[in-house]
Amino acid sequence: MIIEAKNLVAGYGQRVLIRNLSFSVPAPAFVAIIGHNGAGKTTLFRAFQQKIPYQGQLLVQGQDLKRLHHPAEQGTLSYLPQKNTVTFPIKVHDLVVMGLFRKKRFFENYNAADYALAAKTLEQLQLSHLLGHDFTTLSGGEQQLVWLAQLMLQDARISLLDEPTQQLDVYYKNKVFQLLQQWVLQHDKTVLCITHDLQNLPPLQGYLLNLSKPAPALEKISPETVQANQAFLEAGRQPVL
Numbered sequence: 001m002i003i004e005a006k007n008l009v010a011g012y013g014q015r016v017l018i019r020n021l022s023f024s025v026p027a028p029a030f031v032a033i034i035g036h037n038g039a040g041k042t043t044l045f046r047a048f049q050q051k052i053p054y055q056g057q058l059l060v061q062g063q064d065l066k067r068l069h070h071p072a073e074q075g076t077l078s079y080l081p082q083k084n085t086v087t088f089p090i091k092v093h094d095l096v097v098m099g100l101f102r103k104k105r106f107f108e109n110y111n112a113a114d115y116a117l118a119a120k121t122l123e124q125l126q127l128s129h130l131l132g133h134d135f136t137t138l139s140g141g142e143q144q145l146v147w148l149a150q151l152m153l154q155d156a157r158i159s160l161l162d163e164p165t166q167q168l169d170v171y172y173k174n175k176v177f178q179l180l181q182q183w184v185l186q187h188d189k190t191v192l193c194i195t196h197d198l199q200n201l202p203p204l205q206g207y208l209l210n211l212s213k214p215a216p217a218l219e220k221i222s223p224e225t226v227q228a229n230q231a232f233l234e235a236g237r238q239p240v241l
């Protein structure tokens, strides 16, 4: 099993958002995490990162995440938050190359080969023209793509992406979902992707997990399951407790 959640219970104080969630991802896969605003999607990612206490178990390749030391440095888990800010001027390629941090010792500089890799990744996202730009001057969507390029360089076995396509135009939304599919099918990566872009899901192979349902479970992505979940979400939401 790549990922298992066993009877996961998580929330904040008295407020339980994830109640007894269990699911298993047996092989590298794309999993879209969907649900209403406030359903607990980001909270689930916080549990994966050990940022909040939880009951139950989260296992990665059979190992309890609570016992795994530094899963980011080990190349097990990478995480792209919903909002990521930089308040100082930095060139796009200097930010992207930092995705290679696992391969560097503390204070070791990035070399020409590292920058060539960063440039290649930016090229894959059709962002070569932004390579030398100051990151803080880019549009929200461009910034989101640059973070994604940095995450690609991290090359983790499992990536947790929190709404990576939120600010993207229709062209890039499609392109990013295609890219995520490639990570899974060609590079054996597992991608958990929080998204509200249900219209982009039907062509993909993988699963969806609707955290707004009373008993969320993995469902295979197909035009029918996406449509049924869309209808479920449009029909309304549970009152917030």
Ligand SMILES: Nc1ncnc2c1ncn2[C@@H]1O[C@H](COP(=O)(O)OP(=O)(O)OP(=O)(O)O)[C@@H](O)[C@H]1O
Pocket: 012, 017, 035, 036, 037, 038, 039, 040, 041, 042, 043, 044
């Ligand atoms: N640190 C916190 N303390 C208390 N409540 C919190 C905390 N962080 C988040 N919450 C609440 O938990 C609920 C779930 O938040 P979460 O961010 O997991 O939702 P989400 O499903 O990712 O929503 P969205 O689609 O809007 O991003 C929200 O109502 C939020 O206000």
